[in-house]
Amino acid sequence: MTAPTHQPPTAPPTAAGATRASTTPDPAGASTGELIGRLTEQLTRLVRDEARLAQAEVAQKAKKLGIGAGLFGGAGLTAFFGLAVLISAAVLGLAAVLPAWLAALVVAVVLFAVAGVLALVGRKDVAQGSPPLPTQAIAGVQADVATVRQGLSR
Template sequence: MTAEGSPRTDSEAQEPIGDLVQRASQQLSQLVRDEMRLAQAEMTEKGKRFGKGGGLLGGAGLMGVLTLQALVATMIAALSLVMDVWASALIVTAVLAAVTVLMAVLGKRQIGKASPPAPEQTINSVKADVAEIKEKAHR
């Protein structure tokens, strides 16, 4: 009987341990190769989906820019009903420029707060941990 309580077959009882280990090793190797092929196929499929999704998002971004351009043209046309076209275009351009400058200043400020790009709190915490470990080691 085997360790699990099931009776051994004659072929299993007569098969040398070396052969059993070799067969188990081959089966494990085959299992690993099969799992790697499965993982590769899955990642290929996911990569294709990411590519399609990225392309669609890029197209949506382009369409968004075109939509904003149409909105700007609409604002200019609406203002041109009460003033000259050149004046309405100048006003819309000035408003867009002001928004651009505001966004650039705010973005620069946020980037300044993120600099340097190192995890300073974590570094300081690790340094404190190392110092404490050294202190306890010397006691």
């Protein structure tokens, strides 16, 4: 009759799906080669488990990020429609005092004026941001290089 082989118990998987190292036989009786072999095996298992855990975490965060971005998009679209309704309300409010066509024309002129001011301010900001190079950082590096060259030439 053969004796059953002893398998050390393993820890149950954690919530993230990674497992922890199980209890090992007493290392006092193991040779150096066996200990190094166990160490290599345990380190490999640890790195793989940590990589799986990191992958699962990134996937979960990416899913939440996608859902959040979709919700922000829906909020933006709803706000756009709300603004359109407010503009319609402004036209209808002015239509109580002016003819409807004139009320719509006044609101359109005001909207075009606001759009023009926003375009001018935006154009100024774009001009200040062009070219999209880190000019201050480049100047700093050039000054550093010049200082080093000057120091080497002494």
